[in-house]
Amino acid sequence: xxxxxxxxxxxxxxxxxxxxxxxxxxxxxxxxxxxxxxxxxxxxxxxxxxxxxxxxxxxxxxxxxxxxxxxxxxxxxxxxxxxxxxxxxxxxxxxxxxxxxxxxxxxxxxxxxxxxxxxxxxxxxxxxxxxxxxxxxxxxxxxxxxxxxxxxxxxxxxxxxxxxxxxxxxxxxxxxxxxxxxxxxxxxxxxxxxxxxxxxxxxxxxxxxxxxxxxxxxxxxxxxxxxxxxxxxxxxxxxxxxxxxxxxxxxxxxxxxxxxxxxxxxxxxxxxxxxxxxxxxxxxxxxxxxxxxxxxxxxxxxxxxxxxxxxxxxxxxxxxxxxxxxxxxxxxxxxxxxxxxxxxxxxxxxxxxxxxxxxxxxxxxxxxxxxxxxxxxxxxxxxxxxxxxxxxxxxxxxxxxxxxxxxxxxxxxxxxxxxxxxxxxxxxxxxxxxxxxxxxxxxxxxxxxxxxxxxxxxxxxxxxxxxxxxxxxxxxxxxxxxxxxxxxxxxxxxxxxxxxxxxxxxxxxxxxxxxxxx
Amino acid sequence: xxxxxxxxxxxxxxxxxxxxxxxxxxxxxxxxxxxxxxxxxxxxxxxxxxxxxxxxxxxxxxxxxxxxxxxxxxxxxxxxxxxxxxxxxxxxxxxxxxxxxxxxxxxxxxxxxxxxxxxxxxxxxxxxxxxxxxxxxxxxxxxxxxxxxxxxxxxxxxxxxxxxxxxxxxxxxxxxxxxxxxxxxxxxxxxxxxxxxxxxxxxxxxxxxxxxxxxxxxxxxxxxxxxxxxxxxxxxxxxxxxxxxxxxxxxxxxx
Numbered sequence: 001x002x003x004x005x006x007x008x009x010x011x012x013x014x015x016x017x018x019x020x021x022x023x024x025x026x027x028x029x030x031x032x033x034x035x036x037x038x039x040x041x042x043x044x045x046x047x048x049x050x051x052x053x054x055x056x057x058x059x060x061x062x063x064x065x066x067x068x069x070x071x072x073x074x075x076x077x078x079x080x081x082x083x084x085x086x087x088x089x090x091x092x093x094x095x096x097x098x099x100x101x102x103x104x105x106x107x108x109x110x111x112x113x114x115x116x117x118x119x120x121x122x123x124x125x126x127x128x129x130x131x132x133x134x135x136x137x138x139x140x141x142x143x144x145x146x147x148x149x150x151x152x153x154x155x156x157x158x159x160x161x162x163x164x165x166x167x168x169x170x171x172x173x174x175x176x177x178x179x180x181x182x183x184x185x186x187x188x189x190x191x192x193x194x195x196x197x198x199x200x201x202x203x204x205x206x207x208x209x210x211x212x213x214x215x216x217x218x219x220x221x222x223x224x225x226x227x228x229x230x231x232x233x234x235x236x237x238x239x240x241x242x243x244x245x246x247x248x249x250x251x252x253x254x255x256x257x258x259x260x261x262x263x264x265x266x267x268x269x270x271x272x273x274x275x276x277x278x279x280x281x282x283x284x285x286x287x288x289x290x291x292x293x294x295x296x297x298x299x300x301x302x303x304x305x306x307x308x309x310x311x312x313x314x315x316x317x318x319x320x321x322x323x324x325x326x327x328x329x330x331x332x333x334x335x336x337x338x339x340x341x342x343x344x345x346x347x348x349x350x351x352x353x354x355x356x357x358x359x360x361x362x363x364x365x366x367x368x369x370x371x372x373x374x375x376x377x378x379x380x381x382x383x384x385x386x387x388x389x390x391x392x393x394x395x396x397x398x399x400x401x402x403x404x405x406x407x408x409x410x411x412x413x414x415x416x417x418x419x420x421x422x423x424x425x426x427x428x429x430x431x432x433x434x435x436x437x438x439x440x441x442x443x444x445x446x447x448x449x450x451x452x453x454x455x456x457x458x459x460x461x462x463x464x465x466x467x468x469x470x471x472x473x474x475x476x477x478x479x480x481x482x483x484x485x486x487x488x489x490x491x492x493x494x495x496x497x498x499x500x501x502x503x504x505x506x507x508x509x510x511x512x513x514x515x516x517x518x
Numbered sequence: 519x520x521x522x523x524x525x526x527x528x529x530x531x532x533x534x535x536x537x538x539x540x541x542x543x544x545x546x547x548x549x550x551x552x553x554x555x556x557x558x559x560x561x562x563x564x565x566x567x568x569x570x571x572x573x574x575x576x577x578x579x580x581x582x583x584x585x586x587x588x589x590x591x592x593x594x595x596x597x598x599x600x601x602x603x604x605x606x607x608x609x610x611x612x613x614x615x616x617x618x619x620x621x622x623x624x625x626x627x628x629x630x631x632x633x634x635x636x637x638x639x640x641x642x643x644x645x646x647x648x649x650x651x652x653x654x655x656x657x658x659x660x661x662x663x664x665x666x667x668x669x670x671x672x673x674x675x676x677x678x679x680x681x682x683x684x685x686x687x688x689x690x691x692x693x694x695x696x697x698x699x700x701x702x703x704x705x706x707x708x709x710x711x712x713x714x715x716x717x718x719x720x721x722x723x724x725x726x727x728x729x730x731x732x733x734x735x736x737x738x739x740x741x742x743x744x745x746x747x748x749x750x751x752x753x754x755x756x757x758x759x760x761x762x763x764x765x766x767x768x769x770x771x772x773x
Contacts, residue, residue: 008769008770011609012769012770015611015765015766015769016766016769016770019762019765019766020762020766022762023759023762023763023766026755026758026759026762027719027755027759029751029755030718030719030752030755030756030759031718031719033748033751033752033755034717034718034722034725034752035718036744036748037722037725037745037748037749037752038695038699039740040739040740040741040745041695041696041699041722041724041725041727042696042699043739043740070729071565071569071572071573071729072569072570072572072573072729074569075565075566075569075570076566076570078566079566107565109565
């Protein structure tokens with residue numbers, strides 16, 4: 001059978017032989033162009049590779065990312081999250097947060113809000129938050145920091161969660177420092193700085209809580225310098241000259257001049273900025289006072305030479321007028337009134353408004369370590385932990401901790417439990433913080449086993465104050481790095497070890513169950 | 519000149535199609551929805567407005583481009599008007615070139631119209647028009663230009679239905695740039711080979727998606743000028759190659 005051959009005009013042949021090599025030649029730069037574009041595309045579209053991990057969601061949300069609308073899909077899901085939040089459907093938010101951060105890893109606000117939601121909003125029927133959500137919250141923030149290293153926001157949030165919720169001041173300081181190291185972004189509100197002024201403030205407070213007063217003072221100084229710059233930048237040339245002239249009488253080492261401050265306050269119309277400046281000065285003075293009382297011999301009375309210099313001794317003092325540590329005479333009492341319902345009460349001479357911290361948890365409770373890449377926000381259902389605090393009124397405290405209702409949160413699946421009651425002068429109400437010395441220098445208990453010194457490696461002590469339990473070298477202000485050596489806090493702490501029978505109220509909890517503090 | 523006359527006619531014809539107007543109206547409607555999300559915090563509402571606006575331009579642009587371009591040549595053949603055109607002193611390459619230019623111009627007009635509404639919305643919300651927004655709209659145009667070239671290329675030898683799925687499918691694969699890029703480094707030689715082929719030879723539409731950096735200005739693109747220049751070059755070269763191939767195929771096609 002003959003095959004019909006198509007005959008094309010000569011011009012078609014000509015075009016074919018000329019244009020095809022041209023087309024092939026033109027295609028040659030394409031792979032090179034693509035190679036040059038790849039690094040930027042990868043940077044801009046961070047998270048696209050996660051699309052493969054997205055499962056169990058509506059097709060409309062899958063289609064959008066596939067078409068390149070990842071950010072739009074993430075934005076719409078975030079709107080949905082907001083609706084869930086306002087309707088109180090907290091459980092529905094978690095998968096969406098996971099999904100949004102996969103779709104759009106630059107959604108820093110979603111990391112921040114998601115981590116806050118995890119750490120604070122899952123509570124028992126008495127509004128006590130579920131501590132088991134802290135590791136996934138921290139892992140989410142770590143992931144957020146990794147994906148948004150160029151901005152301070154997520155780093156700040158990690159610091160704040162450690163400061164406010166977890167009270168791990170070492171981790172908080174690390175995160176705040178990281179936030180302050182953020183590269184300035186042109187055009188941002190904080191330019192020429194990488195992070196706002198408030199990060200200096202909170203870092204200073206964190207150092208105070210760690211006992212690292214020189215570092216806190218240094219941080220307040222930096223904050224004061226920056227706030228002054230901010231205020232000066234808003235003045236007219238004439239006003240600036242007046243302020244500079246008023247500063248002329250400042251002595252070396254003096255941080256501010258009262259005359260110049262008065263002018264700054266007068267010229268600046270913004271109330272918030274003015275108040276902030278005043279608060280910075282006040283906080284600097286408080287920190288300085290705490291430092292001076294402890295680490296210098298200045299200003300101490302003859303009767304209060306060195307040993308407990310910061311303690312305001314309540315009367316009566318002893319005959320020889322030598323200050324003594326204050327005995328808080330802590331006497332806790334734990335009763336199981338119904339199975340899994342603990343009534344915690346007792347006496348503690350801490351002062352009105354102090355708070356006794358309570359932790360009831362598995363004897364071997366350990367926070368889970370979560371790889372941010374594997375973070376599905378799941379908690380370990382076999383773990384039990386409760387954390388709360390009880391207010392002290394007229395030296396007495398009492399509260400019932402009902403752990404019987406929320407079985408999903410408190411499943412009591414382990415044979416032994418730990419009940420820890422503690423009082424930390426540094427994290428107590430501000431009006432009581434210096435009552436026994438801010439680091440608890442003047443704090444004691446007739447039952448010596450109740451006195452506990454936090455010896456975590458991150459909070460290694462110094463020998464500043466004899467008898468205070470510090471370890472390590474004496475700080476000379478020059479050679480010893482403060483990120484290693486902080487003053488340990490002296491606190492009150494009692495630990496009970498109880499078994500399941502005691503949890504169920506079949507056996508009483510007595511002083512015999514008290515074990516040495518860890 | 520002949521190609522330009524055909525292009526002009528193509529634009530008129532495209533704007534006579536109701537479906538194109540529908541997509542354009544939907545696009546504009548979606549863009550104008552942005553400020554509705556003002557109940558979110560200022561930062562979030564800005565993010566949503568920008569991402570929704572750019573997504574709406576892209577989505578409407580995508581459908582306008584495909585729907586317009588898949589019919590450009592097949593419709594002429596089906597209606598037999600192509601005989602009238604080709605019986606005049608019109609070369610086939612001039613016809614294809616005219617259709618290309620007409621298709622590009624239609625896409626440009628549509629994206630420009632949506633872009634103007636989008637920028638107006640941004641101005642309404644933020645009281646300024648950041649320069650990044652222009653870049654976003656511009657790159658969307660070049661992305662659609664590449665898609666138009668691909669669709670017209672397919673229309674020289676496939677039916678509109680097959681063309682729709684082919685173009686749409688390649689657009690989706692082309693949007694997974696970072697995924698295909700990661701395949702080029704896999705240890706399995708087969709996966710690596712396929713990944714390399716797809717990544718370097720198929721049109722990478724994902725190159726043009728810079729919404730993330732536009733929505734969040736704090737994300738700085740390293741060598742932005744080079745990135746923009748190479749992207750535009752990529753779109754122009756790739757579209758030109760597709761145009762040449764379309765001419766060569768159409769030259770040999772029986773109509």
